[in-house]
Amino acid sequence: MALGFFSSAGAQDQVSSPDAKRLSTAVFAGGCFWCVEADFDKVDGVVSTISGYTGGTVANPTYKQVSHEKTGHYEAVKVTYDPDKVSYDALVDYYFHHIDPTDATGQFCDKGESYRSAVFVADADQREVAEAEVDMINASGVLGTPVVTQILDASTFWPAEDYHQDYYKKNPLKYRYYRTACGRDARVKKVWAEDSAGH
Structure with a gap:
């Protein structure tokens, strides 16, 4: 696993590849990062x-620190994608439909700040997309209660320990x-039961 940091370049990130194809990055926190990683790996x-961990005040944090101490970090996933195949807008929409955006205390059985x-938005364009998605969900009334998922400025992304990577595999x-x-999965299905967008 290559250790790297999430740059402020955001949607315009240049990621090296053999064919020099332009790839982009996005960072999402949605509870257990094993599950978020598994969900995004299914996306074409x-x-x-x-x-990894992001949003906190401790450099190079460990899982133990993030889980048991007040570091401010979230469990998060850095997604590298091909914008010619999937847009940031589509990833944001997919993300919201795979979490419970009405829970401010955590996600599912996992509660706590992490x-x-x-x-985590890297620039004004990403923020505009994320905020528009929240506005659209709230306006639809499908959840019955406002979205509490935060839209935050990106900060250093610290990759988690090796044993957390591809845990589901x-x-x-x-x-x-x-x-x-x-x-x-049961909670996501229930939360989005009235969604008519076909997700």
Whole structure:
């Protein structure tokens, strides 16, 4: 796993590749980063995902620090994608429809500051897209209560420990049990039950 930081270039990030194709990045926090990573890996156009920590005050934080101390960090996922295949707008829409944006205390069975939901925006364009999505969801009334997911300025993204990367692939049985026991998919289905957008 290449360790790197989320740059402020945002949607215009240049990511090196053999064919020099322009790739872009986005950062989302939606509770357990194992689950967020697994969800985004299913999206056509997503090239890679990295679980990590962002939004806090401690440099190079550990999972133990983020989970048990007041570091301010969120569990988050850095998504690298091909903008010719999937847009940032589509990723933001996908993200919201795979979390519970009405829970300010965390996500599903995971509660606490590190499990809160947030979109970390790198520039004005990303902020405009994210805020427009929130406005659209709220205007639709589909959730029955306002979105509490925050739209925050991006800060340094710290990759998590190796054992967290691709956890759902390395530990499929444990992962499936955790996801089911945590009620993630059942809750998402219930929260978005009245959504008419076909997600």
